[in-house]
Amino acid sequence: MLDHASGRIDIARLQETLDGPWAEVRQAHRKHLDERFLPVYGETGDQARERITRLLGELPVELGIAAGFPAEYGGRSDVGASIVATEMLAQVDLSLMVKAGVQWGLFGGAVAALGTKRHHDAYLRDIVEGRIFGCFAMTETGHGSDVQQLRTTCVYDPQTQTFDLHTPHEAARKDYIGNAARDGRMAVVFAQLISGGRRHGVHAWLVPIRDEHGNPMPGVTIGDAGPKAGLLGVDNGRLSFDHVRVPRDMLLDRYAQVAEDGTYSSAIENDSRRFFTMLGTLVRGRVSVGGAASAATKAALAIAVRYGDIRRQFSDAEGDREVLLNDYLAHQRKLLPALATTYALHFAQTELVAALDEIQGGDGPVDEHRQRELESRAAGLKAAQTWHATRTIQACREACGGAGYLSENRLPSLKADTDVFTTFEGDNTVLLQLVAKGLLTGYRDEFGSLDGWGRASFVAEQVREMVLERTAARALIARLVGAVPGRDDEVAVTDRGWQLKVFEDREEHLLDSAVRRLRGGASTKKDRPFDIFNDVQDHVLAVAAAHVDRVTLEAFVAGIDATADPAVKELLSRVCDLYALSVIEANKGWLLEHGRLTPARSKAITGVVNGLLKELRPYMRTLVDGFAIPDAWLHAAILREEPARQDEMAAHDAADPQAAGADSPGGVADSAAAAP
Amino acid sequence: MLDHASGRIDIARLQETLDGPWAEVRQAHRKHLDERFLPVYGETGDQARERITRLLGELPVELGIAAGFPAEYGGRSDVGASIVATEMLAQVDLSLMVKAGVQWGLFGGAVAALGTKRHHDAYLRDIVEGRIFGCFAMTETGHGSDVQQLRTTCVYDPQTQTFDLHTPHEAARKDYIGNAARDGRMAVVFAQLISGGRRHGVHAWLVPIRDEHGNPMPGVTIGDAGPKAGLLGVDNGRLSFDHVRVPRDMLLDRYAQVAEDGTYSSAIENDSRRFFTMLGTLVRGRVSVGGAASAATKAALAIAVRYGDIRRQFSDAEGDREVLLNDYLAHQRKLLPALATTYALHFAQTELVAALDEIQGGDGPVDEHRQRELESRAAGLKAAQTWHATRTIQACREACGGAGYLSENRLPSLKADTDVFTTFEGDNTVLLQLVAKGLLTGYRDEFGSLDGWGRASFVAEQVREMVLERTAARALIARLVGAVPGRDDEVAVTDRGWQLKVFEDREEHLLDSAVRRLRGGASTKKDRPFDIFNDVQDHVLAVAAAHVDRVTLEAFVAGIDATADPAVKELLSRVCDLYALSVIEANKGWLLEHGRLTPARSKAITGVVNGLLKELRPYMRTLVDGFAIPDAWLHAAILREEPARQDEMAAHDAADPQAAGADSPGGVADSAAAAP
The missing domain is CATH 1.10.540.10 (Acyl-CoA dehydrogenase/oxidase, N-terminal domain)
Structure with missing residues (x-):
């Protein structure tokens, strides 16, 4: 306690x-x-x-x-x-x-x-x-996720020493491009490089798209993606190129060069490998989107929690106590586990940013294994944080009732603006596949396909022996896990080592069985790689989800360990319990199926979670205040007006006790007919 | 099969x-x-x-x-x-x-x-x-769900034979009122009726709020709720009354009358009971909102399924087969169980509308027990359909990637417009409590509180002996359930009787144990009814959810039974399997905890669900076509443009096989870098 x-x-x-x-x-x-x-x-x-x-x-x-x-x-x-x-x-x-x-x-x-x-x-x-x-012109209308197969071409002509940048058909136009519809003067354009009749894969060019008067350059057609669900301030547009001449030196040529005579050269021979190396340098985008999603989630939680701490829904039947929205178990169930998860993801994001800074911030060569692990971590945490944002901001908007639907209370724009994050900078489902693939191959494969996973036989050979790589605070985690006795039933479900072990076991078992199913599939239907992988796609995505859960918990544990203040440490430790047990509760079906939980222990967890909610109730406001979001930034009318309203109402009711319903035996209503 | x-x-x-x-x-x-x-x-x-x-x-x-x-x-x-x-x-x-x-x-x-x-x-x-x-002016800023405790007063003055309608403070202003900000000329205003110094509870008056020129009537202040997340075409506003004189005969006096001298009379003596009888006549609003949410869900599913049937995401590694979005297991998992649930809820809604029509459509007196059951059903299905809409439209938007974020593809407005449904016409959580309360008391209690549930001792006595009331097609359901042999393991999980039995058992057990916990709580802490109920609030909400699931499945089963065409019947039967097993899969944790499923059987269900997805894949388009939404109504640019684009791209690729990535060994990319 x-x-x-x-x-x-x-x-x-x-x-x-x-x-x-x-x-x-x-x-x-x-x-x-x-x-x-x-x-x-x-x-x-x-x-x-x-x-x-x-x-x-x-x-x-x-x-x-x-x-x-x-x-x-x-x-x-x-x-x-x-x-x-x-x-x-x-x-x-x-x-x-x-x-x-x-x-x-x-x-x-x-x-x-x-x-x-x-x-x-x-x-x-x-x-x-x-x-x-400028713009970043990669995505095409017909190719959202499959960026290696972009159809825009850029053909070198030694005669003029220029490239010919061309959009062959409408599905190849660049789409959803931020900064394109209104402001962009230049664009980094991704296209298939062709020289001397040979294709060399996707490369990038720096291309002017508007002149100094803001008019499209010759051969460039600029469209507007039009109204969107949110992000109204961003001018997303569409770019098409009609044989636009691009000077040779506008090829962004760090990873590959084209000589005057058209000779192509690159230090990285394999086209795929080169392409993914190029993409890898851009991992910051994903890290930023994940962090941004969490920042918005924190703002939404701050609004909902603060509102729930001033808003009375029903009066207590006895009328002798103010019951606030946050006092309801159902309300706590909506907000507190989400808040705990936000904390967990915060520590995971902090760890990720530090790793990114360390790996890409230096001048020296980048360690390839670490770089791939970083990309995987960035992909997984981007998916986790953006889905968490979508779910949590929705819950916050509902927790504020009708007020949550009014723009003046900010939740509508938080919701609408972040919504696109689940599918941009990589569709979340595709990103989780990327994570799973890294785990299955130990980041060792040949940059083959994600979708068909390359030839099945190849993958079946490559899938690694299961070795779990621990992340932050390895020694601490190992010690905690190592201290868990053999028979689970003897350990409290709030034992950190036990929680870590459950997370680890789940990942290991899922990964192990996915490997077995993929090998089994490959041995029986070698000719149909798509079917082999498609049959286990849900399983493979579960591997990735379990992995992200584990690295998130480990980051939280490491973060708590690094906290000096004992009271803060104690509070965070309870929040971590809530995070860990919420994840376990959400996955209890799988854990029971696989004998990782007994029915009695599983039932007990629900009670422990409810106990944690009660224990953390007095700290809900503290926990959102810890985000240190300036009051002005929350920018929600309900937080400015509601306290005054509640005071006024209380004063009025005190002067006229009848108004507070003291004469109505049941005390409160059981029907909610809030009108549209 | x-x-x-x-x-x-x-x-x-x-x-x-x-x-x-x-x-x-x-x-x-x-x-x-x-x-x-x-x-x-x-x-x-x-x-x-x-x-x-x-x-x-x-x-x-x-x-x-x-x-x-x-x-x-x-x-x-x-x-x-x-x-x-x-x-x-x-x-x-x-x-x-x-x-x-x-x-x-x-x-x-x-x-x-x-x-x-x-x-x-x-x-x-x-x-x-x-x-x-006109407007329906019930909700107040300070009282969303607790409408019995509205603070607006309407005091009768025998001298002038008028009522004095008054907003005592800002928290009592009418809020979120549709039609108020711009168009409403009159409003049905709900307020506390006071006559001869006595309060008689909430009643309704018909009150002019604007004159023929559209100006507010004297004493009426009209505000605008301003921009909202969606429903831009609805002019939600705020109404305050400063001692507005309302003629005596503008009291809507079907259930209570005030004589010239101020004498109050009503055929229903109890204030609460009268109020809920009045509210009960308005149940159509909730039924409409549930139906509307499902109608929007169908449109979203039609867009996402049709898009998924024309859109290629990655090419097959071998390039000899077109892989469409809908071919992916993960995509099917996103859309097909949601589609099956939409079918199930459709049949439940149809049954509800028929019951409403029968109970309220006639001229005779309304059977009170049936009326209360109807209200409960309306509340439960409103909550189920609106939450399902919010989740499913979100999934559809994500399933369409960046295109799903553009207004031109309709999903943004479907999402934003329906979002408010989860909290208006009754907050869903409060509505589920209403459902649970009806089940716990057998619709027999004294219209006491929902929130504190009245005095605990009262409820503890009132909670009924568990009797499950079956709905549509009672005989059929009973026969199917009765035919299930004692040992579950011998029955296929696609056995309809077994599925029905699982749903029934879950509801029964949850209800039974909720009753026990409430009684136990009441016997130990009689003085704190709020705490007694709050401690089991999650359990009580689970009872309601299980109940809604059961009546939904039963309605689906009855609907299939009434279907004449054998092919349609067979298809619907598979869809019903998917619905039932998806619900069972989602609740497998609870079912395993309570010995309703063995681990082996639970694991098997995941496989059966995946098998059903494969089986239903060829019928995805059929299933959305069955909604018979006119093409024009879908109003999504991707459905108009995409087929042409895909054809054009295919033609281009055929002419230039290199473009299709035939030279790239892995074939497809494993990174999705769709730009913002």
């Missing part, structure tokens, strides 16, 4: 723990992003686009939004800071975050990562300082 | 089965609601409101939207037809449906049900024919 006396939490200590290594970046945002940057509700699309573009130019330099670029171009080579900055921006306005993410993350990031010094010298400072707006 | 040869379905027969008893109402809508009525994407709020109000006046008379009113006022006393009409309208445009629902359902319905002949003669025809627009 949390000791309520000693457990009084110093919010500053909690915030410190959560703010983590880039605390000063977070503080700079909290300080410098004033009300000018808050979302405006009820704008037209044009108004929103105009405002967001303007604000992009007004972002205070103190934020370090371009911190990831080298110092000579206006950054400070701090990759982690740029990711954290994007996350903070997302808490204020998601259109602003996406617009900034396109400009400095995707567009600027691609020029930096795929281009060479001449591109950097010519363009990077203008990009960093917002004088050149 | 479905016999694919004999199983070729005649869509007309399937449609006939689904269209049910009010088929001609459905057909009239399909015929008369042309493109004028389709949603417009990207409008401003003002444009949307203007358009929807105009369209409301242009609704073809053939639709029978006001069919529920008596013939002398322009209807034809066909309650069922009016519900089905609302549902059909929802498939075209949800703003239009809600606006119509407010006018003819809530407002007109309240005047008809709560008023007497003088109100009917004076206003009903004008309401039916749209000359008087």
Whole structure:
């Protein structure tokens, strides 16, 4: 039990723990992003686009939004800071975050990562300082996830020493491209490189798409993707190229070069491998989207929890006690496990950003195994955080009732703006397959297909022997797991080692059995790889989900271990229990099927979870306050008006006891007829 | 196994089965609601409101939207037809449906049900024919679900023979009121009736809120709820009354009268009971919302399934077969169980509408037990259908990737417009409590509180002995359940009797144990009823959910039994298997805990579900075609453009085999980097 006396939490200590290594970046945002940057509700699309573009130019330099670029171009080579900055921006306005993410993350990031010094010298400072707006033109209408099969072509012509960039048919047009419909002057365009009649796979070029007057360049057709569910401030558009001439030196040629005579060369021989190496440099986009989704989730939870702490739904039958929304078990069930998961994912994201910063932030060569693991982690946590955001923001909106449906209470825009995150920067289902594939092959395969997983025989040979790689705080985790006695029944379900072991066992068993099923399938229907993999697709996705759950729990455990303040540590430990047991509860069917839980223990877990809800009820507000979101950023009318209303109502009822229903025997109503 | 040869379905027969008893109402809508009525994407709020109000006046008379009113006022006393009409309208445009629902359902319905002949003669025809627009002003800012405790007062003054309608403080203002911000001329206002210094509970008055020029009446303040997540065409507003004089005869006095001298009389003595009787007449609103949610779900599924049947995601590794989105197991898992549940809920809704029509459609007195059961059913199915809509439309939007985020593909508006359904016309969680309460008390209690459930001792005595009341096709269900042998393991999991029995057992056991826990709690902490009920709130909600699942399955089984066409029957039977086993799979944790499933059988179910997905894959399109949604109504650009694009791409690839990736060994990509 949390000791309520000693457990009084110093919010500053909690915030410190959560703010983590880039605390000063977070503080700079909290300080410098004033009300000018808050979302405006009820704008037209044009108004929103105009405002967001303007604000992009007004972002205070103190934020370090371009911190990831080298110092000579206006950054400070701090990759982690740029990711954290994007996350903070997302808490204020998601259109602003996406617009900034396109400009400095995707567009600027691609020029930096795929281009060479001449591109950097010519363009990077203008990009960093917002004088050149740009797009990241990869996705095509007909090819969302299958980016290796893009149909746009870029054919080298030695005669003119130019490339011919061309959209062969409508399904090959670039689609959903941020910054394209209104502001983009240039684009990094991905297309199939063809030289001397040979195809060399997908490469990227830096291509002007508008002239200085904002008119499309010759041969470039620009369309508008039109109104969207959310992100009204982002001008998503469509680009088509009609034999556009691109100078040879506009090929972003860090990984492959085309000589004047058309000779193609690359240090990476295999087309697929080269392509995925190029993509790998762009992993920051996914890390940013995951972080942004969690930032929005935190804002939604802060609104719902604070509202639930002031809002009375029914009066207590006896009328002698104020019952608040947050006092209801059902309400706690909606918000608290989601809040615990948000904490868990926060620590996992922090760990991921640190790993990214370490692996990609240095000057030396990147360790390939670590890079692939990083990509896998980024993919898995992006999927987990964005799905969690969609679910949780929905729950928060419902928890606020009709008020949650009004734009003035912010939840509608949080919901609508983040919705696209589950399918952009990689469709979540496809990303989880990527995670599973890494686990199945130990990141050792030949960059083959994800979808058909390459030839089945190949995969069946490659699937690795099961070795679980532990993440952060290896030694600590190993010690905790090692201390669990053989017979589970003797251990409390709040034993951290037991929880870790359940998570590990689930991943191991799922992975092991997936390997067996894939091998079995491969031996019987070698000619139909699609069917072999499709038959186990749900199983394979379950492997990935279990893996992400485990690394998330391990990150949480490591985060708690690194916390100095004892009261904060104790609180986080209960939150971690709630996270771990919520996941176990959600998967109890599988655990019972596989003898990992007895029926009695499984039933007991429900009771323990409910007990944790009761124990954490007094800390709900503390837990959202720990996110340290400035009050102004929450920008929800119910939080400004509701306390005054409740006071006024209470004062009125005190003056007129009849009004409070003291004369009505049952006391409260059992029907909810809130009118539309 | 479905016999694919004999199983070729005649869509007309399937449609006939689904269209049910009010088929001609459905057909009239399909015929008369042309493109004028389709949603417009990207409008401003003002444009949307203007358009929807105009369209409301242009609704073809053939639709029978006001069919529920008596013939002398322009209807034809066909309650069922009016519900089905609302549902059909929802498939075209949800703003239009809600606006119509407010006018003819809530407002007109309240005047008809709560008023007497003088109100009917004076206003009903004008309401039916749209000359008087009105509002249903119940909900207050401070009282969403607890409508019995509204704070607005209406005090009778015998001197002037008028009521004094007053909003005592801001939390008592009427909020979220449809039709208030722009169009409403009158409102049915709910307030506490006080006469001779005595309070008599909540009653309703018909109150003019605007004059003929559209200006607020003296003492009436009208506000605008402002931009919302969706339903842009509905003018939700706020009403406050500053000592507004309401003539005595504007009290809607079917259930209670106030004489000139202020004497209050009612045939129903108990204030609570009278209030709930009044509310009970308004149950149609909930039935309509549930139906509307399902109508929108069907449209979303039709879009996602049809898109998944034309869209290729990756090419098959061998390139010799077109793999469509719908071929992926994970995609089937997203869409097919949701589609099966939509079918199940369709039959449950049809049964509910028929019951409503039978119970409330006649002239005679309403059987109270049946009425309460109807209210419970309406509450439960409203919650089930609206949550299912929110989840399923979200899944459909994700299943369409980035395209699902563009307004032109309709999913964003389906999602945003239906979102409010989970909390309006009764918050779903509160509604499920209502269902549970009915089950716990056998609909016999004294209309006490829902929230504190009245005094605990009272409830503890009242909780009924467990008797499961069967619904439709009692005899058939009993026969199927009766035929299940004692040892489960011997029965196939596709045995309908076994499935029904699992559903029944789950409800019975949950109800039984909830009763025991409530009694146990009551005997130990009599003084804290809130705590007693709060401790088991999750359990009690599980009872309600299990109940709704059972009545839904039984309705599906009855619907199949009534189907004449053998091929349709066979197909529906497989869909019913998928529904039943999906629910069992989702609840396998509980079933394993309680020994209702063995681990082996539980694992087997996952395999059977996957087998059903494979079996039903060829019928996905058939199943959405059965909804008979006119092509134009789907109103999604991807369905119009995609087939042409895919053809063009295929033709291009055929001419240039290299483009199809034939030279890339793995064949397909494992990374999805769709750009924002």
